[in-house]
Amino acid sequence: MPRKSFTPEQIINKLREAEILISQGTTLAVMLKKIEVSDCTYYRWRQEYGGMRIEQAKRLKELEVENTRLKKLVADLSLDKAILKEAAPGKLLSPHKRQQIIERIQSNLKVSQRRACQVLYQSRATQRRSREIPGEEKRLVADIIELASKYGRYGYRRITALLNERGWRVNHKRVERIWRTEGLRVPKKQPKRSRLWLNDGSCIRLRPERKNHVWSYDFVTARTADGRAFRMLNIIDEYTRKCLAITINRRLTSEDVIDQLFNLFIFRGIPEHIRSDNGPEFTAKAIRKWLTRLGIKTLFIEPGSPWENGYIESFNGKLRDELLNLEIFTTLAEARVLITDWRRQYNQVRLHSSLGYRPPAPEAIMAVVTT
Missing domain, CATH: 3.30.420.10 (Ribonuclease H-like superfamily/Ribonuclease H)
Known part of the structure; x- marks a missing residue:
């Protein structure tokens, strides 16, 4: 027999009916049989709805629905915060970078791709698109990573010069794009000092002009x-x-x-x-x-x-x-x-x-x- 579900209004009416029967001297067993509930259900109803009016029961139901909605909202906000925290600090400028971060978030936080894309403003079509790298590009990326690992304090311009020494014909813009895509660190630049020259261009310190000068x-x-x-x-x-x-x-x-x-x-x-x-x-x-x-x-x-x-x-x-x-x-x-x-x-x-x-x-x- 399927279990019946009662609204708060129906529960309050049954409790009122039970009070009337008990006031007339009806035994508990007969009263429970007439209102068609078990003794456990009766006592649980009395604990939750005893002494309430129908308007109060309706308001309690509305508050329960609102509380459930707020809990879900807090859970969603907490999940969004966890997703943003798992992502790298700062701006995710490239779609490929977002794609890698979203895959990591899915693995670590066990969230859906739809939710991660929504939080990080990534199109799901872009996320599902496979990035095909030509064979020449793979070899170039491998050489850049090898040189960056060997010369940890070199920037992409000096790495470009080393690649050209190896026979590559690439400019610094292409190397910089790969450098940023692979997340390689660019050494901090020091500000140039123009202390050896006056404003009119005259030299206040001897400048070398030739070998052994x-x-x-x-x-x-x-x-x-x-x-x-x-x-x-x-x-x-x-x-x-x-x-x-x-x-x-x-x-x-x-x-x-x-x-x-x-x-x-x-x-x-x-x-x-x-x-x-x-x-x-x-x-x-x-x-x-x-x-x-x-x-x-x-x-x-x-x-x-x-x-x-x-x-x-x-x-x-x-x-x-x-x-x-x-x-x-x-x-x-x-x-x-x-x-x-x-x-x-x-x-x-x-x-x-x-x-x-x-x-x-x-x-x-x-x-x-x-x-």
């Missing part, structure tokens, strides 16, 4: 895994951007500076000028007298103005950003090996935007000439 040198400090510090003497040619030498030791003095310069002068020639800061190793009387006897002019920057020695400061920043901040040196010997390898890569492989995306001293491929 101006050299720069400076010290950089790092630490091994045991916390002990070591120093590096970096020497570069400002015109060619080539790193001439990196001397590494726990302690470096003015005598070490003279020894390194002596080796470079023998094998690379004597520069016309050497630019440095006002550190005691560079301003020592022994170094200044020795350089003066060789006919080399010293260029000291103003105290507290590292931007006036911008070439070597830029080199130091690249060294720290691309190597020192990424490696843990267990010993000084390991540091020497890794830094020497990075110097070779910097001179022969790394593409410099100031040189038209060419390395300062590219690796030469010697052809065998037969006679």
